[in-house]
Amino acid sequence: MTRVFVTYRVRCAPSDIAARAQGIAVEQSVEMPLAAVMQPRIGAHIVGRVEDIAAHESGGFAVRVSLAAETLGPEAGQLLNMVFGNTSMHDDVTLEDVELPTEILAAFGGPRHGIEGLRAQCGAGPRALSCTALKPQGQSVEELAALAGRMAAGGLDFIKDDHGIADQAYSPFAERVPAIVKAIAVARRATGIATQYVPSVTGDWERMRAQIALAREEGVKTVMIPPMVVGMPNFHAAVRAFPGMAFLGHPSMTGGARIAPALMFGKLFRLFGVDAPIFVNYGGRFAWPAAMCRRVADAARAPWGPIKPAVPVPAGGMTTERVPEMLDFYGRDTMLLIGGALLLARENVTRATADFVARVRDHVHR
Template structure:
């Protein structure tokens, strides 16, 4: 018995074509050549993808389940993505929905090094929903960003992250920005007693990511944000492996719309690669995810999954103070509520608005019902 990754796709096809289409995907995602031209018996037996199941979901829409040989992945992050979706991503009739990975994949990639508990420990919050905001807009010089961070921290936030647009631009270069913001947050923490964490956004190639990580760690920071679909999963996973003491937030930029089912991409794949907290676009904000997608995403991120720690769901993208009750009801308290622009609109009242946000989250968490049940893989 060869080890297989069980991968599920949704495929649009006529009823009389779906079997051939399923076999086509199985071949595309394995040997990528006509099977009748494969001369090696071991390849035919152990490498060619297998169609495990085809289920009609609705007229013309099928759930196709394949078994893809684990050894084709070579335990490398980029190649994992290449084998489970790769060329098939170019086809308009397919969506990658889910994958069940064998134990050797879970062990090799390892998942979150800290997960929900590790993030809670950092800020000394055992059970309530966590709070976060973002430093914006890009273009603001470093002192302006640091002042914003100081005031957010005075307001009592648990976490403050860089906007994902903050990279290494001349107006706020990373090496200058991060130490000044870290110092501003430390100063505020000394006043409030809240161990607020600053999360810098790491960008660029692996050399630059490593240098930015070095700067972050030199400032005593123990959380960073990365953009997996821009940095590349290989770079992300290497950084996770090299920095087991650091908690990683994943940012959803360039994840595309619904070609990879968001619960799988954020809740499983980014978690598998070591994402401790997964930021995604919440329903009812600026983005189009449904409530059901978001709830399922949260469940994927936190469900029991081998020895992997749960990752913290961070719904975001146009959230406002008045969404807090509904978000805690939706996700329970194992969640981080991220409000950016909605707080920044308070302008000179930023500290007070942030404090209201934090108090609100604490009060509602105390009354919250238990989170929705997670489904084991």
């Protein structure tokens, strides 16, 4: 029967690792003493197996376990449940990798659009994409729309809501989206650039579905969702229900330490349909090392059976001055997201935005 291979990093004493590895294999499958398993076929097929134990390059051990693919569904929540559910409660274990058979990859389907779809939305050629965030929350619909217009006048590819912007009384979704679409449309006629507005969508599934449908009616082609806030199963439901829509994935509630970022953003987000995963860039206000960011970007774009590449979106305290460095580091199949640093220009936000856009557009890749 088909197996799924899951790699964990376990930090424990060498004398404990064999028992710990076996414990994880049991916890993530039958979750009971093996002596109590009555059916031989369950012992042979359903119980997780320790396939390998090796030293992990960053310390501790890499434990590779195989699970029966049929235990996973395939359903996004059940996948998380079986690969990390209870083991997530062991502080000394992180989830490092998940290897899935082609039929499960195909069942989830991955990004429906990927970087080529996002480039096509804004008429970009084979270059990196630019994106900013509308901030701060607390502004009225009119203020947000005016800001969107001023930023769109700088010729951006994408303008997304800040992830704190939801459906608050001071800027209700149903009023905000049409107003911002309209403000950006005015700027588009002036710049000739098909700047795309990306509203932030949150809440339970019925609220999300209504918000995405409303956005689609307004001509929106991409929305942003935080999969770990709304739940992976419901994020994937949105991808299935709106195949024409592209999805930015926001990292809110991903935590930092227990699921390896390359797996979270480059594989799990992507598997469930994120076209463009936002993650934390090195050198910003989060403490990720450059090598970790490289692994995220590589994973997001790596060949992966039938799954389209996603476009990595490094973000978090970036500045325009760093654009050449970041594009040299990440390459052209990247979307750069700069928010607060553009807003620091205050009344000169259009000029600051145009400068950011020009640096992205005109960068000469080495």
